[in-house]
Amino acid sequence: xxxxxxxxxxxxxxxxxxxxxxxxxxxxxxxxxxxxxxxxxxxxxxxxxxxxxxxxxxxxxxxxxxxxxxxxxxxxxxxxxxxxxxxxxxxxxxxxxxxxxxxxxxxxxxxxxxxxxxxxxxxxxxxxxxxxxxxxxxxxxxxxxxxxxxxxxxxxxxxxxxxxxxxxxxxxxxxxxxxxx
Numbered sequence: 001x002x003x004x005x006x007x008x009x010x011x012x013x014x015x016x017x018x019x020x021x022x023x024x025x026x027x028x029x030x031x032x033x034x035x036x037x038x039x040x041x042x043x044x045x046x047x048x049x050x051x052x053x054x055x056x057x058x059x060x061x062x063x064x065x066x067x068x069x070x071x072x073x074x075x076x077x078x079x080x081x082x083x084x085x086x087x088x089x090x091x092x093x094x095x096x097x098x099x100x101x102x103x104x105x106x107x108x109x110x111x112x113x114x115x116x117x118x119x120x121x122x123x124x125x126x127x128x129x130x131x132x133x134x135x136x137x138x139x140x141x142x143x144x145x146x147x148x149x150x151x152x153x154x155x156x157x158x159x160x161x162x163x164x165x166x167x168x169x170x171x172x173x174x175x176x177x178x179x180x181x
Contacts, residue, residue: 004061008068013169018083020075021058023051032063032070035078072166073141077133090162094136097155105150106131 005022009015029046036058042048052058057079059071081091098106110126113119119126138144139151140159148156 004066004068004071008071011068012072012166014166015072015075018075018080019056020079021052021056022061023049023058024061024064025049026062026064028060029062032061032066033074034060034062035074036060037078067142069141070143073137073143076141076166077136081133081136086165087162090158090165091136093158094155095132097152097158098135099152102135102150106135109134 003022003024034046036042036048036052038055038057040048041054048054049058049060052060059074061071076087077091080087082088106127107123109131110119110123113126113130119130121129134143135150139147139156140163144150151159
C-alpha cells in the first residue's frame with residue numbers, strides 16, 4: 001500500500017514540483033498532522049523532526065485517518081500560498097474578501113482556542129498562522145461540516161477554481177503548451 005504522501009501526489013500531481021518533506025509519526029501527538037515551515041524549529045515539547053533540516057518545509061502525519069485532501073490543505077495553506085503565485089493570489093483574494101461576520105467567526109475561534117487548547121499567541125499571530133489558514137481550508141479542503149454556510153457565493157466560486165488548478169497535471173500543461181498531443 002502506498003503512503004499517504006504518494007496517494008496525495010497521485011490525486012494532486014501539481015504537488016510533485018513542491019519541495020516538501022514528509023514523515024509519518026502515527027500517535028506521536030494529538031491531531032491529524034503538522035506542517036513545519038522551513039524556519040520553524042518547534043518547541044521543547046514539540047521539536048522539529050530531525051528528518052526535516054532547517055531550510056526545508058515538511059509535513060508530519062500523526063493520525064492514520066488523515067486524508068490526501070487534508071495533507072494538500074496544509075501544504076497549500078501554510079506553504080504554497082507563499083511560494084506559488086497563483087495560490088498566493090487566491091489566498092489574498094480570500095483574505096481581502098472576508099466579511100464582518102467572517103471576521104467575527106475568526107474572533108470566536110480564537111477565544112475557543114485560548115479556552116480549550118491553551119492558545120497563548122496574540123490574536124494577530126494566531127490569525128496569520130492558524131486562524132486564516134484554517135478558515136481558508138474549511139470549504140475547499142473539506143475540513144468543515146456544512147462549510148458552504150460559512151462562505152460567500154463568490155468565495156465558494158473562487159475556491160472551486162482553485163481546486164481545479166490544484167487537480168491539474170503540470171506535465172499535461174507542458175505538453176499542451178508545446179502543441180504535443
